[in-house]
Amino acid sequence: MPYNAAELHGVQKVYKDFKLGPLDLTVPAGTIVGLVGENGAGKTTTLKILTGVNPPDGGRAELLGGLPKDPEVRARLGVVFEEAYFYEGMNAAHIGRSMAGIFGARWDAGAFSGYLKRFGLEPDKKIKEYSRGMRMKLSLATALAHAPEMLVLDEPTAGLDPVVRGEILDLFLEFIQDEHHTILMSSHITSDLEQIADSIAYLHHGQLLFHEDKDALMQEYGLLRCSEADLHRLPDGMAVFTRRSTFGCETLVKGREAVLRLLPGTVCDPAGIDDIMRFYSGRDGQ
Amino acid sequence: MLGLLYKDQATIWSSYRKNFLLVVLLYTVMAFTMDMKFMLFALLFIGGLYTTSALVFDEQSHWDTYARTLPVSGRQIVGAKYLLALLWMAASFVLAYVLLTLCDLFKGQVAENLLYNLTGCLVTLGLVMAYYALGYVLSYKIGAVRARSGVILAIALIIAIALVGSNTLENTSFFSFPLLDETTLLVLIAGGSLAVGLVLFILSWVVSTAIYTKKEF
Known part of the structure; x- marks a missing residue:
């Protein structure tokens, strides 16, 4: 039976110069939902509420059948934010050991090493010595190594060259092969979404203008x-x-x-x- | 929790390893050759200082936004910081005491200074804990970078108190406390300082946790 991996019901967030919502959005399990909108439309705010970074001022968010702030729920979630990650003085080996302590038995050190190898990332090299594309690959390896059911990605392909973007999109398509896996990703590179997304949600000035099947759209x-x-x-x-x-x-x-x-x-x-x-x-x- | 501890320790050690070893070497040389033994007490303070840098690194990398998507609670995130600070202070305490003892051994004064050194280390530890209790709350409230300005002032204050305290201890005539012998008095001073520092540190953890869990990123 189809179910939703994430749901937002009447979610609102009010800042001094911006208001998000009320927003209703559902992310069906087993699909890739692309979140688009202009700068400042509320994409990152929406993703932060959905992943439990910040609470909504009104309405409610549900994630993987629970609440976003629940550690049990977060253990089944992989997140990549454009600018939020480990300190750049660390290296991939440090990150792997740290995440093993955070995720416990869920963390698959072998899978993490496998991703590093696949992406050509040296475990002992500091993050600050990585290119933007390599950093994104490391973030993705970190997000995937605990076998999450859902990926929430904020601008994962921004600033990357077409070759790296292609590799990353292939990885998303690979991830989604499992029908229980879901991706919600925001992007300004709409051609990426046209390639891989099942549906598109368009945020405009804090309001959801539409969320429709991509092909139908x-x-x-x-x-x-x-x-x-x-x-x-x-x-x-x-x-x-x-x-x-x-x-x-x-x-x-x-x-x-x-x-x-x-x-x-x-x-x-x-x-x-x-x-x-x-x-x-x-x-x-x- | 272990993963959070590891993350901060790995960051500190990879960023400050050389600096730490240099400071230890410099202070040890000063203590052994220039009659500036009090510099070894400063190691306790330096130990805690590195852990506050972890907060600055977190701000620079927007770590807290990311951390809130991980299966850890705000209580654990803040708790790991305080625990790491305690571990660093404890390790610095041991290091400072060993170096003080070696210094006295080198100068042939070990017997008469053993208790004074221990008391000095415990008093300094209490002061340092009180200092970091304030520093951490400020960091969580107004940000680690801005809190550093307050930290600089506090460093000056701590050094002044430590110097005055150490001179006072050395010059205290234990006959002025007719009911207490020297050992009891030193134990009271050290224990009192440590207890106050520890209470403030625990209170600080509780307050910082409350601030952190309400904070938005």
Whole structure:
């Protein structure tokens, strides 16, 4: 029976200059959910609440059938935050021994060494001597070596070259082969999510605009290029936002198939996640 | 808990190993050759100082954000810091006492100074614990880097108290306490200092835990 690896119900977090939510989000087990949004949209805040780093001001978060602050639940979770990890004066061998003490019997030292070997990471080399890609690989090795059921990743591919990104994405696909494994990852590199995610959740100004199946989303949204007159023939609610130029209109539309039926002479290509974000944020600018 | 202890110890040792050995060597040479035995008491303070650096490293690497996703409680995270500080202070205590004894042995004064050295070490340990009790609470409240300013002032204060205390002990006429013999008085001073330091240290742990568990990252 399908179940949710994580759930947020009416979660809110209020800061002086930012408010998240109320937010409802579910992460089905066995899937990869991509969390997208502009800088400051609330992605990291959401992930911190979900992983128990900070409590919500309102609503509740559930993780792997329990509460995020429960150590038993956290033992089944692997987390990678972009900027939060061990001190850079440590090396991988230190980290392995430390995590063995923290995770106890769950920690698989052999698996950790295996990941280090696979990623070409020297156990005695200090983190500060690693490149950004190597640091990310070490973070992932650390997150995976206790056989977690769920990975929560904050910008895991940011700043990495395409080769390393490819390796990391392959690792995620490998992890998700087990149907009980789940990944929730935020990313600005939407092409990565287009490659591996099952669904996309779009956070915008602290609100969840949508959480939809990726394929359906790519099918549903379209970039319509047409004249102003054609645009007026569309029913209300179909056009999300239009950019006008001397060459005509470029519009993000919902219901691409319907648009093509209504305006058979126009061009309406499938919209990527980047396009969707770009047009939604443009709509706010007006 | 063991993993947290190991993490901080590994960080401290890989960052300060050479510094620590140099300080021990320097203070030992000063004590043996320049009649500056009191420098060995400072080892107790230095031992604790390294452990506060672990808090600075944590801030730099945003460790606490990460730590909260691990299967450890806030109580354990803070407790590991205090336990490591105690272990370092205990090890420094043993080291300082051994070096003091060796120094006296070298100068042929071991018999008359054995008790004074022990008392001095215990009093210093109590002061150092009191100092770190304050230092840790401040670090958890306002951040380790900012708390360091207060630490610098406290260092000066500790050294002044230690110097005055050591001179006072040396000059105290035990005949002015007619009801107490010398040994009893020294035990009372050392025990009192240690007890006060320990109580403050435990209180500090409780307060720091409360601050930490409410803190957001």
